[in-house]
Amino acid sequence: GAKFNNVFVQLGYVTVGRQDDLTDGDVLYGDEGFTGFNAAFGDTSYNGITVLADNLGGGFYAGAGVYGSGAVENASVLYRDVDTGSQESHALIEGIVGIAKQSWGSADLSGGYLADSQYKDSYFVKATAEFLITSELSARLTAAYVNLDSYAAGATTGKDVSKDWETVSAAVKYQATPDLDVYAGGVYAFQEGDDGYALQIGADYMLAKGLTLTAEVNYTDKFKSFGTDSSYSTANNGAQQDVFGIVRLSREW
Numbered sequence: 001g002a003k004f005n006n007v008f009v010q011l012g013y014v015t016v017g018r019q020d021d022l023t024d025g026d027v028l029y030g031d032e033g034f035t036g037f038n039a040a041f042g043d044t045s046y047n048g049i050t051v052l053a054d055n056l057g058g059g060f061y062a063g064a065g066v067y068g069s070g071a072v073e074n075a076s077v078l079y080r081d082v083d084t085g086s087q088e089s090h091a092l093i094e095g096i097v098g099i100a101k102q103s104w105g106s107a108d109l110s111g112g113y114l115a116d117s118q119y120k121d122s123y124f125v126k127a128t129a130e131f132l133i134t135s136e137l138s139a140r141l142t143a144a145y146v147n148l149d150s151y152a153a154g155a156t157t158g159k160d161v162s163k164d165w166e167t168v169s170a171a172v173k174y175q176a177t178p179d180l181d182v183y184a185g186g187v188y189a190f191q192e193g194d195d196g197y198a199l200q201i202g203a204d205y206m207l208a209k210g211l212t213l214t215a216e217v218n219y220t221d222k223f224k225s226f227g228t229d230s231s232y233s234t235a236n237n238g239a240q241q242d243v244f245g246i247v248r249l250s251r252e253w
Helices: 230-235
Strands: 007-011 014-019 046-053 060-068 090-099 105-116 122-132 137-148 163-177 180-191 194-208 211-221 241-251
Touching: 046 090
Parallel strands: none
Antiparallel strands: 007 014, 014 046, 046 060, 060 090, 090 105, 105 122, 122 137, 137 163, 163 180, 180 194, 194 211, 211 241
16 A cells, blocks of 8 residues: 655645654755754654744744654654553654855754653754855755753663763765766764764766656764664664665656
8 A cells, every 4th residue: 555654734834744843854965864853763754733934034934843743653762661662642842943045055953842751851952054165066064962861761771871962964965967966974973982973975866857866875883872772772773883775766746
């Protein structure tokens, strides 16, 4: 049968239904985006409501969203009950302000707060800047701080393990020909006594109008262990080093 990641209704500034959260912006250019908050909370879409005003003048925009747990995809340990392993109810509140469509590029500041039924409160803040260096070359820089509640971080064992960390990232994309884009980037995450990183390189080639071939390779070193208890990371293939790739043919109408 068919599976739909997002199903929503949009009217003016308001979007209601199953959707990506407001701050789910990729920090790299590839298919594997390594989003700052979702590095901890999993690759997610939600049932919720978003209000985004994108025409405040001068390229400025602002928005807010409230999301529930009804449609969480691939939920991480943070959403699972210690005893039963079942997903728990939670509320995710997010906001963003930014400026876009400038001659130099765009920038935004976003944040989110998560509160669930077991009082595992967590929050994050993230700053993103996109620079148009030339007509063919662009660069993206991000910095984020993530604070995970200690009970949430140790959910698989019930340990009081706090997980606060910072991430920085940089990526570049170059349009080598009208049909070929190449990109590369990296993410570095660190906390007291530990760190991890992810590297990425890839290319998008337009075979025909609306038909794109993507090839990408990613390497991570201890990156997956951030935001989860170490036993959960090991049980879920969170190895010290990991290499994975993507080859995809996509069609847009």
